[in-house]
Amino acid sequence: MISLQDVNPRVRAIRVSAQTALQSLSALQKDMAQEAQKPFKEVIDVGSGDSHRTGIKPISFIRQVLAVCLYPQLLEDDSLPLDVRLRAQRLLQACDGESVGSYTASSGLLHVRQNIADFITKRDAGVPSDSNDVFISAGAQRALMVVVKLLSRGEGQTQTGVLTPLPCPHTLPALLDEAGVTAVPYQLTEEQGWAVDLNKLHRVLQSSRGRCEPRAIYISNPGNPTGHVQDRKSIQEVIQLAAAERLLLLVDEVYQDSVYGLNREFISYKKILFEMDKEFRDTVELVSFHSLSCASVGECGLRAGYMEVINMDPEVKHFVDTMLCTDISTPVTGQLALDLMLNPPKRGDPSYDTYTQETRFARATLSLNAQRALEVLNNLPGMSCQSAMGGIYLYPRLHLPAKIRMQAKVQGVEADVLYCQKLLEEEGLLVGVGQQGGEAGPHHLRLCVLVPPDMLEKVMFRLCSFHLRLMNGHRDVDRSLTGEDEKENTEHVFNCGEGKSLSSSGDLMEAI
Amino acid sequence: MKQLEHSVLARRTNQIKKELRQGVKKPYKEVIDVSWGDPHRAGVKPLTFVRQVLAACLYPQLIDSDKLPVDVRQRAQMLLGRCAGGSVGSYTATAGIPKIVQRVSEFITRRDGGVPSNPKNIYISPGSQWALTNIFNILANADASPRTGVLAPVPCHSTTILSIMQQGAMVVPYHLNEEQGWALQVEELQQALESAKGVCNPVALYVINPGNPAGLIQSRKSMQEVIQFVSEKKLFLLADEVYQDCVHGENSKFVSYKRVLKEMGPPLSETVELASFHSASKGFMGECGLRGGYVELVNLDPAVMKYIYTLFSTDACAPILGQIALDLMTHPPQQGDPSYPLYYQETEHIRATLIQNVKKAFEAVNSLPGFSCQPVQGGAFAFPRVHLPPKAIQKAKEEGLKPDTFYCIKLLEEVGVMTSPGAEYGQKEGTYHIRFCIMTTQELMEEFLNRLTNFQIKFMRDFS
Numbered sequence: 001m002i003s004l005q006d007v008n009p010r011v012r013a014i015r016v017s018a019q020t021a022l023q024s025l026s027a028l029q030k031d032m033a034q035e036a037q038k039p040f041k042e043v044i045d046v047g048s049g050d051s052h053r054t055g056i057k058p059i060s061f062i063r064q065v066l067a068v069c070l071y072p073q074l075l076e077d078d079s080l081p082l083d084v085r086l087r088a089q090r091l092l093q094a095c096d097g098e099s100v101g102s103y104t105a106s107s108g109l110l111h112v113r114q115n116i117a118d119f120i121t122k123r124d125a126g127v128p129s130d131s132n133d134v135f136i137s138a139g140a141q142r143a144l145m146v147v148v149k150l151l152s153r154g155e156g157q158t159q160t161g162v163l164t165p166l167p168c169p170h171t172l173p174a175l176l177d178e179a180g181v182t183a184v185p186y187q188l189t190e191e192q193g194w195a196v197d198l199n200k201l202h203r204v205l206q207s208s209r210g211r212c213e214p215r216a217i218y219i220s221n222p223g224n225p226t227g228h229v230q231d232r233k234s235i236q237e238v239i240q241l242a243a244a245e246r247l248l249l250l251v252d253e254v255y256q257d258s259v260y261g262l263n264r265e266f267i268s269y270k271k272i273l274f275e276m277d278k279e280f281r282d283t284v285e286l287v288s289f290h291s292l293s294c295a296s297v298g299e300c301g302l303r304a305g306y307m308e309v310i311n312m313d314p315e316v317k318h319f320v321d322t323m324l325c326t327d328i329s330t331p332v333t334g335q336l337a338l339d340l341m342l343n344p345p346k347r348g349d350p351s352y353d354t355y356t357q358e359t360r361f362a363r364a365t366l367s368l369n370a371q372r373a374l375e376v377l378n379n380l381p382g383m384s385c386q387s388a389m390g391g392i393y394l395y396p397r398l399h400l401p402a403k404i405r406m407q408a409k410v411q412g413v414e415a416d417v418l419y420c421q422k423l424l425e426e427e428g429l430l431v432g433v434g435q436q437g438g439e440a441g442p443h444h445l446r447l448c449v450l451v452p453p454d455m456l457e458k459v460m461f462r463l464c465s466f467h468l469r470l471m472n473g474h475r476d477v478d479r480s481l482t483g484e485d486e487k488e489n490t491e492h493v494f495n496c497g498e499g500k501s502l503s504s505s506g507d508l509m510e511a512i
Numbered sequence: 513m514k515q516l517e518h519s520v521l522a523r524r525t526n527q528i529k530k531e532l533r534q535g536v537k538k539p540y541k542e543v544i545d546v547s548w549g550d551p552h553r554a555g556v557k558p559l560t561f562v563r564q565v566l567a568a569c570l571y572p573q574l575i576d577s578d579k580l581p582v583d584v585r586q587r588a589q590m591l592l593g594r595c596a597g598g599s600v601g602s603y604t605a606t607a608g609i610p611k612i613v614q615r616v617s618e619f620i621t622r623r624d625g626g627v628p629s630n631p632k633n634i635y636i637s638p639g640s641q642w643a644l645t646n647i648f649n650i651l652a653n654a655d656a657s658p659r660t661g662v663l664a665p666v667p668c669h670s671t672t673i674l675s676i677m678q679q680g681a682m683v684v685p686y687h688l689n690e691e692q693g694w695a696l697q698v699e700e701l702q703q704a705l706e707s708a709k710g711v712c713n714p715v716a717l718y719v720i721n722p723g724n725p726a727g728l729i730q731s732r733k734s735m736q737e738v739i740q741f742v743s744e745k746k747l748f749l750l751a752d753e754v755y756q757d758c759v760h761g762e763n764s765k766f767v768s769y770k771r772v773l774k775e776m777g778p779p780l781s782e783t784v785e786l787a788s789f790h791s792a793s794k795g796f797m798g799e800c801g802l803r804g805g806y807v808e809l810v811n812l813d814p815a816v817m818k819y820i821y822t823l824f825s826t827d828a829c830a831p832i833l834g835q836i837a838l839d840l841m842t843h844p845p846q847q848g849d850p851s852y853p854l855y856y857q858e859t860e861h862i863r864a865t866l867i868q869n870v871k872k873a874f875e876a877v878n879s880l881p882g883f884s885c886q887p888v889q890g891g892a893f894a895f896p897r898v899h900l901p902p903k904a905i906q907k908a909k910e911e912g913l914k915p916d917t918f919y920c921i922k923l924l925e926e927v928g929v930m931t932s933p934g935a936e937y938g939q940k941e942g943t944y945h946i947r948f949c950i951m952t953t954q955e956l957m958e959e960f961l962n963r964l965t966n967f968q969i970k971f972m973r974d975f976s
Contacts, residue, residue, distance in 0.1 A: 001785060002715070002748060003816045007681075008652050011819050020825050027605065045596070052599035067571035077579065096545075099552035101799040138803070139828065157657075174826050204721040299601040301598060301832035303803070326645065326674045328638045332801035333570075364968040397847065 001201040009144045015179045018417045019047065019169060019170050025421060026430045033428055042426030046448040047420075047432035048197065048457055049392055051298035054451040056365075059297055059358050061351045062340045067092070068334055069100050077261040081350040088259040091336050095350055106324040108136025108306070109332070112339045113355070116306055119342035124271040133309050134321055136335055140254050140291035140305035141171060144218075146323045147287055147307070148179040150316065151215050154261045161212035162250070163204065165393065167435040167444065169224045169252070181210040190397065190442070193386045195224035198237050205245060217242055220252035222259060225395045225432065225446045227370075227388020235272045242284055249286040254305070258295030258450075260367035261389025286310040292334060295366060295392050295450060296359050297341045304334025362450070369449040369456045369499040376460045382471045388423065395434065404470065416443035421469070427462040520913070521547075521920055525930050534732050540928035544960050546948040548729050549724065549892040549934040553797030556865075561851045562797055564592070564601040566833055581850040591836055592762070600832040606825040608636030608806070609832075612839045616806055619842030624771040633809045635820070636838060638830045639791040640754050640805030644825045644830045645675045647807065647926065648649045648785050650704045650816070651715050651748060654680020659892040661712035663704050665696070667895065667937035667945070682712040687940060688895065698737045705745060716748040717741070722755040722766065722890030725937050725947040729764045729890040735772045743784050745872035751788045753806070758951070760870045761889030770810055782796035786810040791898030792837040794892060796859045798951065804834030805843075829870070862951075870894070876961045880968045892951045895934070899942045904975040916944040949953050 002014075030043045043055055052058060061084065068074040075085050081200040094111035099152035107113065113131040116133045120129035132457040137143035151160050159182050164172060166185040188194040188206040196219070208214050219238060222229045230238075242249045251269045259266045272286060274281055291305030292298075309317060344359075370388055377385040377396045385396035400415050408415040420433045434444025447463075449456065529543055546554060561584060568574040568588035575585045575592075594611045596602035611748045613631045622712040637643035660681040664673060665688050674681050678829055686704035688694040692908035693798065708714050719738060721730045730738075742749045751769040759766050770788055774781045809820065829835075844859075845851040870888050875897045877885045885896035900908075900915050909919035916933035921930050923946075934945030950957070 001746075001783065001811070001813060002815055002816055005815055005821050006651075006653075006715070009649055009655065011650055011823055014822055016822055016825075020822075023605075048603055050596070050601075050603045052601040053596040053603070055597050058599055058601050063571045067567040067574065070570060071567035074567065080576075084893065095801075096550070097552035097555060099558055099801070101552040101558050101797075101801045103548055103553070103800045115543065138831070142827070168762040171826075172829075178823075178826055264560045299600045300603050301595070301599070301829065303828070322674075323678075326641070326671060326678055328642050328827065329803055330639070331803040331834060332831055335832060 010180060015173050017170050017174055018414065018420075022047065022417075022420055022430060022433060023425065024423055029374075029414065029424055038428060039426075040462075043424070043428045044198070044459055044462070045430040045432055046451060046453070047430045048490060049293070049432075049448050050300050051295070051392065051450040052223055053364075053446070053457045054448075055300055056362065057358070058299065058451060059355065061345055061355045062297065062299070062337055064351075069095075069335070069336055072098075072435065073276065083345055083349040083351050084164060087134075087340070089338060094331060096226075100336065103329070104335065106329065107134075108330055109335050112335050113306075115339050115343050117310075118119055120166045120268075120270070120279060124268055124274070126432050127271055127274045128309060128346055129270075129448055133317075134306055135175055135309070135311070135324060136150045136249045136304065136330050136338065137242065137324065138305070138330045138334065138413070141175060141305070142250060143287075143289055143305060143307040144250065144252070145175055145179060146320060147248075147309075148176065148181055148216070149323060151248065151317055152180045154213060157181070157211055157213075159212045160216075161208050161214035162248070163201070163208075163214060163217040165219060165223070165241060167225055168218070170286055170432060170435070170446070172218070181292060182208075184212065184214055185206040186222070188226060188228070190386060193389070194223055194228040194341070194395070194427065196228075196230065196234055196238060197358040198241065201238075201241060207239075209331065213247070216250055218250040218252070220251075220254070221269070222390030224252065224255065224391055225393040225487040226386070227391040227393060228386075229259050229261055229266065229389040231264075231268060232272060235267065236276065239269065239273055239276065239280060242286075243280050243365075249284060250398070251286065251288045252504070254291050254294050255391040256294070256306060258363070258366060259390035259393060260363065260370065260498065261387070264389045270308070273310065273501050283311060285312055287312070289450065292337055296362050297337070298450070299334075299337055299341075302331065302334040302337050303331050304338050306338060315450050365453060366392065367451050369453065373447065373449050373460060376464065380464060380471075383467065384478040385434065392448050393432075394447045394449055396447070398434075398445065401445055407467055410414060414443070415444065418468070419443070420445070423463070426469075429459060429462040518746060519930070520917060521924065522547040522929065524921055524924060527830060528924065528928070537945070538709070538928065539687040539926070540963070542927045543924070543930055544956060544963065546952060546956075547930045548962055549794065549951070550800050551862075551892075551951040552800070552948075554949055555956050556798055556862060556951060556953060557858070558795055559855065561845055561855045562837065564851075566802075566836060568589055569595075569836055571834070574584050578645070583803055583845060583849045583851050587840075588591040588736045591839060592609065593910055594638065595832060600836070602832070604829045604832060604835065605656070606821065606829055607634065607832055608835050608838075610721045612636065612835050615839055616842050617808075620768075620808060624768055627771050627774045628807065633812075633817075634806055635809075635824050636802040636804070636806045636807070636830045636835050637824070638827075638834060639793065640752070640807070641671055642827075643787075643805060643807035644672065644750065644789055645679070646754065646820070647750060648676055648679040648681060648716075648749075650743075650819060652676075652679040652681040654720055657711070658710070661708050661714035662750075663701065663714055665718070665720065665726075667934065667939055668718075668720070671934050672718065672720075673938075676718075682708075684708045684712065684714050688726055688728065689721075690726075690886060690940070690943070693889075693896075694723060694728040696734055697737065701738070701741050701930045706772065714745075714747060714784045715782070718750040718752065719769075720755075720771070722753075722758055723757065724879050725889050725893045725894060725895040725945075726886070727888030727895065728808060728886075729759060729761060729766060730773055732767055735767070735769060736776060739769070739776060739780060739784055740775055743780050746796040749784060749786045751786060752805050753788055754791045754794045758866070758892055759830065759890045761887060763887040766890065770808065783811060787810055792834065792841050795841070796862050797837065797841055799834075799837050802834045803831050804837040805830075806838060809938075810960070832945045843957055866951060868954060869952060872957060872961060873948075873950055876965060880965060882968060888950065893947050894947055895945050895947050896939075898934075898946055900944050901972065901975045904971070907975070916946060919944065919971075921969055923964070926970075927967045928962050929960060929967070 432446030617629040793800040
């Protein structure tokens with residue numbers, strides 16, 4: 001019988017994220033809530049970045065076209081808009097056997113890859129994109145895994161190193177572990193809205209050279225989970241660093257459609273690269289990732305994304321294809337959804353108005369929510385939050401009193417993990433736990449703010465109630481807080497700032 | 513190396529397709545591709561019930577309309593009720609939507625005549641191949657010396673071989689006996705283990721039943737022998753059973769490894785470690801593009817199960833539509849349901865066509881000069897042997913191609929038929945094979961056999 005010792009050491013070395021443990025705890029809390037053993041009726045999950053979960057509606061056009069593709073009898077249903085049916089017809093023609101049930105090439109349907117290339121060209125104001133450089137995958141992370149695995153070699157001092165931002169997407173450390181590479185963290189600068197600090201990058205790079213061989217740098221823009229959007233200069237600097245140090249640039253641009261910060265816009269790394277001198281344009285190796293799990297579409301469950309590779313050796317591209325053969329194949333419905341996401345209805349099409357309305361609403365919701373949540377969070381004692389310019393998260397900092405940190409130490413968990421556990425158990429709210437952790441911190445939370453507005457109010461209320469209770473419970477004051485005081489405090493924090501809550505607290509109490 | 517065969521042919525196929533589109537004159541109007549185990553590609557229609565439920569899950573407005581039968585709408589409603597936010601766009605638990613996992617376990621119990629199945633031991637994955645790769649990953653130790661070894665059959669489909677190698681393990685081949693209908697013989701397993709001595713440390717045995725590409729269905733006795741063998745040699749048994757619904761031999765019946773194991777009683781039934789794989793890609797549904805599969809793990813140490821969870825949780829979850837496809841596969845319409853008559857009609861048609869196809873293909877191929885084919889009892893393919901004349905083998909060498917790859921390219925170029933060469937799967941030295949899919953429409957099979965016949969007669973003449 002295989003026992004623990006027989007399990008692949010590499011698998012044993014995979015760092016299980018605290019989030020995974022919280023997810024399991026969440027399932028338990030959900031069951032208990034259903035059996036009326038909790039003060040809350042259901043668990044709200046804003047930790048996974050999954051907008052449909054909390055009630056954001058899918059885009060009608062996308063769902064309609066996919067439904068027709070699955071059940072082509074609907075081509076004759078004239079209650080469905082004409083452009084929906086025409087598009088479904090076109091997409092079915094691109095599938096073998098005209099069925100979404102057929103296998104596709106491992107890099108994805110050619111028709112979709114061509115449309116992705118067209119989208120990229122348009123987005124980057126004419127910088128050409130070739131479908132041969134586009135690889136569809138079952139989500140951006142899978143594509144990233146393939147590239148990192150190709151880079152992976154060596155052991156110990158010669159092991160491939162990948163520079164990763166701190167904080168980074170919570171799934172990244174386990175991915176790097178599984179691929180067998182060393183993560184080399186570079187700290188983003190919280191006080192400057194989580195900007196990239198080139199000096200820190202340089203230092204980290206230099207010091208890493210003794211213990212691994214850094215060969216790539218990973219960065220997400222807009223930042224996940226920070227919400228920072230890089231300006232042109234910052235992107236140029238990173239490209240220059242990559243060029244000078246011969247690092248492969250791995251750029252996660254999944255939230256490119258969700259920039260709401262004033263005077264900020266998304267510019268792709270590729271576009272900036274192509275505006276630079278020939279020495280950079282022709283040599284810097286860049287891989288850019290995008291996916292359905294983005295802000296406007298949020299179709300995480302359809303599992304599809306893609307990567308575009310720039311300046312990659314054709315031999316290496318061939319291996320990308322080979323590796324995709326044995327990795328998870330992208331579901332055809334997901335591939336088609338990519339096409340629909342990047343090639344939406346145009347002005348004049350029957351579905352255009354509805355489509356525009358829905359995407360605008362999602363974007364407006366995101367922007368307003370981010371603003372609202374920022375105000376509330378910054379009004380809480382012991383919490384501070386940088387404003388985000390894009391992405392779907394807020395990443396507030398917890399300034400936890402010593403008592404709580406001691407309690408965590410005694411229990412053998414990180415303070416922010418303990419915070420999230422208690423929040424989950426007491427209020428039925430699951431948030432993402434931050435990354436730096438450790439005893440002294442700094443400690444953070446990750447909150448998805450792409451949720452329906454009334455859901456945001458619920459989230460804020462539960463968070464505020466818990467947080468204030470926690471902070472007050474550890475204040476060195478004799479007077480113990482009554483239930484009324486607690487409620488008052490919460491409402492005070494809640495109703496502060498210019499963005500008032502959308503419903504009165506009376507209604508809210510009923511709703512919760 | 514194996515990738516190379518496929519890509520040579522694939523490139524040539526694409527080229528020919530392009531030429532056809534450009535109007536280049538050829539003796540055929542389109543290429544018939546029977547190289548994939550992809551029924552929809554070969555013209556088999558998806559099942560209406562399945563597609564209706566999936567459409568309603570994607571676009572729930574359909575649940576309220578009466579365009580769809582009541583049972584379709586009810587199923588869609590039930591399933592959406594288990595999706596977070598009522599959307600198939602939300603992530604699910606790592607192992608899959610709990611209700612669906614539970615229903616999969618109920619299916620397994622029913623299938624195995626009551627042998628209990630625990631949902632905690634089941635993981636839904638995006639296609640069975642991914643689950644298989646994860647298990648290889650758990651078992652492999654690329655840094656150990658000697659390296660981990662996995663016994664795999666010859667012939668075997670190349671993705672499995674690639675996965676084993678990618679996890680840093682070595683493939684230890686065991687030959688299926690062609691003359692005995694591709695039987696799996698324990699003596700061969702024994703010999704394979706012998707050959708591994710000093711070379712690698714074998715930890716697992718991979719079997720595929722019903723087979724691919726060989727269309728064998730193992731007898732219960734054979735399966736018992738395999739179980740005894742893995743028990744004695746302390747090997748982990750990986751049973752790829754994705755073709756369990758593809759049984760065409762008259763006297764053939766599929767029985768699962770789990771059932772055979774449990775019916776052998778203790779101590780074997782409690783100690784042999786087994787992973788069994790199934791998927792929505794094969795069988796009547798043929799939904800390869802949806803990516804829905806699962807693995808059931810039997811008799812694993814709970815501490816090891818923890819790492820299985822870790823590994824599966826490095827990917828978010830299986831695509832929700834794939835998970836739903838599994839629910840539909842394990843719980844099809846029952847007698848009395850509104851969708852039952854059509855469902856029954858469609859599956860019976862596929863079943864009858866399959867049996868016809870196998871019969872026709874077997875007869876046609878065996879009557880051709882230079883061809884011989886073992887009975888195809890199950891699975892999605894036929895794997896006939898091509899007895900290539902020495903001149904053909906010589907010509908292949910001159911062109912720098914493996915003999916059966918050369919044959920397949922000629923077959924493609926001259927009659928527009930895409931098959932895959934035995935070289936892709938491994939075969940006994942000096943033997944050559946081709947593999948073609950038999951899960952096609954009747955028309956396609958007839959056309960394919962016509963073209964194959966014409967080609968073969970000419971080929972044998974030209975190279976005699």
